[in-house]
Amino acid sequence: MAELGYPQATVSNWLGLIGPKGLSPAVVRKLNEAYNSALALPDIREKIAGPGNVIGGGTPEEFAAFIAAENKRWAALVKVAGIKLE
Structure with missing residues (x-):
C-alpha cells in the first residue's frame, strides 16, 4: 500500500x-487446542513462516475480537471510499 501512495494503510x-x-463449546475448545498445538510444531511453523506471515494462535475469544475489529476497520474504509456492492 505504501508503494501505491498510502503509507499509513496496513493490509x-x-x-x-x-x-x-x-x-x-466443547468442540470449539478441542479444535482450538489442536490448532494451537499444531502451530507450536517447528515443521508447521516453518511452512507457515514467510514474507509477511505472522504465526498467530490464541483463544476463540481473541479471534472473534480480531474479526470484529477487522469488520469495523474495513466497513469504515468502504464507507469513506463510497464503495458500493455490485
Whole structure:
C-alpha cells in the first residue's frame, strides 16, 4: 500500500478456523487446542513462516475480537471510499 501512495494503510492476509453457528463449546475448545498445538510444531511453523506471515494462535475469544475489529476497520474504509456492492 505504501508503494501505491498510502503509507499509513496496513493490509495483511490472515487465516483462521471458523465453525458453524451453534457449534458446541466443547468442540470449539478441542479444535482450538489442536490448532494451537499444531502451530507450536517447528515443521508447521516453518511452512507457515514467510514474507509477511505472522504465526498467530490464541483463544476463540481473541479471534472473534480480531474479526470484529477487522469488520469495523474495513466497513469504515468502504464507507469513506463510497464503495458500493455490485
